[in-house]
Amino acid sequence: MEADAGKKGRFGRFGGQYIPETLMNAVIELDEAYAHYKQDPAFQAELSALFNEYANRPSPLYFAGKMTKDLGGAKIYFKREDLNFTGAHKINNVLGQALLARKMGKTRLIAETGAGQHGVATATAAAYFGMECVIFMGKVDTERQALNVYKMKLLGADVVPVTSGTATLKDAVSEAFREWTNRIADTHYCLGSVMGPHPFPTIVRDFQAVISREARAQILEREGRLPDCVLACVGGGSNAIGSFYHFIEDAKVQLIGCEAAGRGIDTFETAATVSTGRIGVFHGMKSLFCQDEYGQIAPVYSISAGLDYPGIGPEHAYLNEIHRAQYVPVTDEEAVAAFEYTSRMEGIIPAIESSHAIAHAMKIAPKMGKDQILIVTVSGRGDKDCAAVARYRGESIQD
Numbered sequence: 001m002e003a004d005a006g007k008k009g010r011f012g013r014f015g016g017q018y019i020p021e022t023l024m025n026a027v028i029e030l031d032e033a034y035a036h037y038k039q040d041p042a043f044q045a046e047l048s049a050l051f052n053e054y055a056n057r058p059s060p061l062y063f064a065g066k067m068t069k070d071l072g073g074a075k076i077y078f079k080r081e082d083l084n085f086t087g088a089h090k091i092n093n094v095l096g097q098a099l100l101a102r103k104m105g106k107t108r109l110i111a112e113t114g115a116g117q118h119g120v121a122t123a124t125a126a127a128y129f130g131m132e133c134v135i136f137m138g139k140v141d142t143e144r145q146a147l148n149v150y151k152m153k154l155l156g157a158d159v160v161p162v163t164s165g166t167a168t169l170k171d172a173v174s175e176a177f178r179e180w181t182n183r184i185a186d187t188h189y190c191l192g193s194v195m196g197p198h199p200f201p202t203i204v205r206d207f208q209a210v211i212s213r214e215a216r217a218q219i220l221e222r223e224g225r226l227p228d229c230v231l232a233c234v235g236g237g238s239n240a241i242g243s244f245y246h247f248i249e250d251a252k253v254q255l256i257g258c259e260a261a262g263r264g265i266d267t268f269e270t271a272a273t274v275s276t277g278r279i280g281v282f283h284g285m286k287s288l289f290c291q292d293e294y295g296q297i298a299p300v301y302s303i304s305a306g307l308d309y310p311g312i313g314p315e316h317a318y319l320n321e322i323h324r325a326q327y328v329p330v331t332d333e334e335a336v337a338a339f340e341y342t343s344r345m346e347g348i349i350p351a352i353e354s355s356h357a358i359a360h361a362m363k364i365a366p367k368m369g370k371d372q373i374l375i376v377t378v379s380g381r382g383d384k385d386c387a388a389v390a391r392y393r394g395e396s397i398q399d
């Protein structure tokens with residue numbers, strides 16, 4: 001089932017390494033180092049200890065009993081990545097990559113960020129390991145996300161506003177690649193999702209796979225059987241592939257990725273890559289991308305800053321193509337309704353990104369039997385989204 005890194009990170013016809021020659025050495029060095037440390041029990045033990053003692057793992061598998069009763073169908077469980085230190089799944093990836101970078105003798109981490117969540121997580125890991133840290137962020141985003149810029153600086157990082165292109169996330173990614181090319185000797189590029197050239201999609205997936213490793217054991221312990229369906233939201237796709245990974249071989253477990261449809265997939269204000277995108281090459285990988293009629297990367301929109309990336313990780317493009325996973329669009333309106341409903345019903349304010357997955361669970365649970373089981377990954381906490389949701393509802397509160 002798994003088309004793994006044996007063939008230079010190909011997942012079927014997706015993935016690969018579409019990069020300039022000048023970046024080849026960095027990518028080869030990383031690939032070799034990871035192949036070594038992946039097999040190293042001492043590295044894995046160190047990472048586990050970091051996960052447990054610093055990031056607050058394992059995260060609970062929580063039975064959403066009131067929602068289950070109210071919706072009247074399948075049992076709904078939440079995998080609580082919102083309870084990780086720093087409030088989302090992103091810490092799993094950055095701790096893994098920072099530890100790997102340290103082992104490789106790197107002293108400096110760079111990263112891209114859109115909403116600032118990955119930047120804050122990377123700055124956190126850099127502070128923990130005593131590494132230098134530079135975060136590239138679209139200038140437009142630095143203005144929209146002033147609090148996260150403050151946090152990154154507080155954690156000791158430099159934040160570089162990027163003014164090229166649309167001055168948003170995709171331009172920050174391009175700038176981070178450029179910087180890495182120029183400074184390979186002491187610098188590791190801590191990429192934020194399961195995207196980019198091989199080996200990043202595999203490395204990030206492996207660090208996020210802790211989500212399904214735990215969830216699989218937790219549901220077996222609790223229910224004595226596997227779930228019928230696992231749902232997660234998809235931006236680049238890291239929390240989703242982490243949630244799916246240890247269930248991929250279990251053909252009876254349905255896997256559903258929930259994309260941000262924004263104002264709808266029949267509008268231009270959308271970020272639903274599988275629903276509206278086409279195959280292309282961008283940011284070092286072959287995958288699906290939102291494009292205009294000339295093949296240029298299209299501007300994307302979602303109420304959720306964490307989901308408005310114009311592409312999707314190559315392993316998802318592959319799982320979609322072979323019909324092992326299914327990808328569905330969820331609108332702003334549906335996500336906001338799920339955000340409000342989950343807060344009221346369970347006392348849990350989910351990230352607006354995660355609310356996309358909860359929204360789809362709310363659609364399918366009532367049509368399923370009471371003996372069936374859904375696991376929804378709550379990728380992060382929603383405190384950061386309260387002002388935006390209030391604004392969406394026409395209310396103005398202080399950010």
Ligand SMILES: *Cc1c(COP(=O)(O)O)cnc(C)c1O
Binds near residue numbers: 088236351379381
């Ligand atoms: C960044 C983010 C996402 C989207 O990233 P993926 O790589 O698709 O997981 C989803 N949820 C939260 C809470 C995030 O911060």
